[in-house]
Amino acid sequence: MLDPTADTAARSAPGTAEDLAARLLHLLATEAPAVEFEALAAAVEASPPGPRRDEMFLALGSAGRVRDLLAHRRRRERAALALVESARDLASLHDVDEVLDALVRRTRQLLRTDATYLALRDPDRGDVYMRITLGTLTRAIETIRQPVGSGIGGRVVATAVPFATADYLADPRLRRDPDVTDAVVEDGIVSIAGAPMRRGDEVVGVLFVANRYSRAFDTAEMDLLCSLADHASIVIGNAELFERAERTAAELRAANEELAERQRALERAGAAHEQMMPLALRRADLGELVDTVAVMLGGTVAAVGTDGSVLVTSGDGDLPSPLPEPPDDAHVALPGGVPTCWTVPVRAGDTSFGHLVLVTDEVPSDADVRTFERAAQTAALMLLIDQQVGAAEHQVRGELLEDLLAEREPDWTALTRRIRSSGALDLRVAHTVVVATATGVTRAALLRAATTHVGVRGGLAAEHDGRVVMVLPRPDPDAVARTIAVELSRLTGGRVTAGVAGPADTAADVRARHREAQRTLRLLVALGRDGEGACPTDLGMLGVILDGTTQRQVRALLARTVEPLRRYDADHNALLLDTLDAYFAAGRNPRAAARRLQVHPNTVYQRLDRVDHVLGHRRWRETEGGVTMQLGLQLHRLTTQIPLEELVPAPGT
Incomplete structure (x- = not known):
């Protein structure tokens, strides 16, 4: 049976050496793939022996050398272009990480390797750690550290000479670290080359290329790798110069800012009284005062309650943990440390409302200290007013709810009039009734949490018959049941169980829904469903x-x-x-x-x-x-x- 390949080769055999030369020139000019040269060689091999055939073999050899030379020049052109592009990156002053990432990617593309790494020498520990990795398959390579003298990275750092090996595990020239060897094996790496990144006489890092097969790196490839490593050294050196210049500029800006801050502090002290007193007169909340003080003093301000909890905070800085204790007298306390943390008590007569905390990066001026003390006085006045008004409102609302839910049916006309005049409930919208108990915390804590909840969302909260009752301006009891127990548990830190019923459109409906919510609560407890919120319909078949x-x-x-x-x-x-x-x-x-x-x-x-x-x-x-x-x-x-x-x-x- 005839070989079809041989038959094709015979049919494509050139007639003369001149024909062969013409075809070779055409293949070289069109940069034909190697398979076409191989087909032509097979055709010559299949031709009859003789002087003409020998001439053709000589022509094929010459064409092969020309093709190799052209390929070598193309590689040199690509390398030169890459170095030009790297130099352009250096001149453009891009972000350091972006330039290094681009350089690592370009190194991998030019040298056609499976992976590329850039490692730096740790000035404190003295070993070499990975800064950038590209083409890795596992995280082990990314986390290795090589002692100086160990492995390729440690060897290059110690000798300042590039090094390459076609088989990392079998190379007798290397002293291998077990952890590094395990990482190389896990990632499948076989051949590795590394070039030193120098700054003066010091080696600051190593640029690596690696393959998952045996490969010998030639001189041209190592020269290119060394050139790219030199570029990486320039990037890192420039980064340190820029950082030093920025530090110097920052020091100059800080000195100038200090002078400007003194002027601003004087201006703030004069304006502080004019800004804070109107807040107290129009009954602004404590959060607005804290925001105002934070802007005036240029720091982070927090109002801390008598129990040590943070009531409200403003500013971008972090509060210390634990928070400083309030001072014993009426003056500002100055604990040490940076940033500085200052406290001043918030008092009205013998009544303490906690203290203010100020965190700043600089020691406040005398004018700022006076502003801070004045802020504490204003906060005490605002809290005293809120306390008195809140006590009066709480008493009115408590009495109103007590009359609404009392065992004896109220005078609905009079009660509706009281509800309307007090503003406690807007019966023009549907309401949902919640009856709640808690374990792990006191009933007073639960009532405070309920009051906080209605303070944000509207409605009424009070204690009735040993339980906390809430009347919320929401027409969707199912939605309330899904969230209210979780919300109150979060606010109290305890385990809250809540019976929910609604909607209620009139005062009489509120009274009726209260009984449903109370019964639902008792059923939840009896069924062992503590910590849940539910409507009657949530009790399943039993509720129906x-x-x-x-x-x-x-x-x-x-x-x-x-x-x-x-x-x-x-x-x-x-x-x-x-x-x-x-x-x-x-x-x-x-x-x-x-x-x-x-x-x-x-x-x-x-x-x-x-x-x-x-x-x-x-x-x-x-x-x-x-x-x-x-x-x-x-x-x-x-x-x-x-x-x-x-x-x-x-x-x-």
């Missing part, structure tokens, strides 16, 4: 049933399901109800129920049979009967904590 049933129906359901078993447990010291709870909780799996009860499975089977005997039927094991039994168990748990009369109010109540 309780809204549409009567006390007589609940008693009848309990008599058919739970009551016979409860009496049997009491008379025989048995655990039938506990076993049913575990059985249903385990998805009606007796063995899983036995694990919950920590008894033998046979014990559970025997108790379930006893349930059949006590009830006189097995319908409770079926789907419909099982739902009824689970409802009866849940109602039984509720009635042990909440009287049936409260759980299911009589019609009209």
Whole structure:
């Protein structure tokens, strides 16, 4: 069978040496790929032996040398162009990191390597660490550090001479660090070359190229790598010069700013009184005062309460932790340290409202100290006014809510008039009622959190019947239920449970929704759902049933399901109800129920049979009967904590 390749080569064989020369010149002129030269060589190889064939082989050899020379010149041109581009980057004064990144990318492209790294010498530790990596497959290479004299980087730093190896792991010239070797193996690196980055007689870093196959780097490639490393050295040297120049300029600016600041401080002291007193007279909030003082003094200002909590802060700086204690007298305290942290007490007579904290990068002038003290006096006046007004408003709103929710039905006309005149509630919009309790914190703390909540969002908050009640101007009780417990828990640091009901469009509706929210709260607690907020509809099937049933129906359901078993447990010291709870909780799996009860499975089977005997039927094991039994168990748990009369109010109540 004939070889088709040989046949093609024979058909493409040149007729004469002149024809071959013409074709070679054409291939060289068009920069044809190597495969076409190889095809032509195969055609000559297939031609008959003789002088003409020998001449053709000589022509092919000459063409090969010309092609190699052209390829070498193209590489030199690319290298020269790269160096010109790098020099252009240096002259353009770009960001240092951008220039180094561009140089590393260009090095990888020119030398056609799998990866390129730029490592710097740590002036404190003396070793070499990676600054930029490109083409790595793992993070191990990015984090290695090479001691001086170890590995290629350490060797280049120690000798200031470029170094290349075709096989890093097998090269006997290298002293390898185990951690670096592990990183090289993990990344698959085989051949590596490195060139020193010099600044004067000092080596400040190394520029590396690496491949994941064995490769010997020739002299031209190493010369190019060294040239690019020199450019990287210039970039880093320029960066240090620029940094030094910027520091000098900054020192000059600081000296000039100090003179200007003295002038501004004098101007601020004269304007401070004119800016702060109107804030107190128009009852601005403490946050506006703190913002004003922060701008005047050019620092970070915080108002701190008597319990050490930050009430409000303004400015870009960070507050110290822990916050400084307030001074014992009425003067500014000056703790040491930089930045400076100053405090001044906020007092009105014998009443303390906490203190102000000022954090600045410079020691304030005498004029600033007087401004800071005047700010504390203004803050005391504002807080005293707010305290007195707030106490009066709280008393009015508390009395209003107490009358609205009292056991005895109020005079609705008079109460509605009081609500309208007080401005506590705007009954032109729908409201949602919340009844909340908390564990882990006091009721006073919960009331403060509720007052804070309504202070931001509007509404009314007060204490009634041992619980905190909120009336919020929101028509969406479901949305309130999803967020209110979480919000109050965050504000108090405790675990808040909230019953929610609504919407309410009139004062009478608010009263009715309060009872629904109160009952929902008690159900949540009884069901073990502490820390949640819920509407009646969030109680699932139980909530729907309780809204549409009567006390007589609940008693009848309990008599058919739970009551016979409860009496049997009491008379025989048995655990039938506990076993049913575990059985249903385990998805009606007796063995899983036995694990919950920590008894033998046979014990559970025997108790379930006893349930059949006590009830006189097995319908409770079926789907419909099982739902009824689970409802009866849940109602039984509720009635042990909440009287049936409260759980299911009589019609009209």
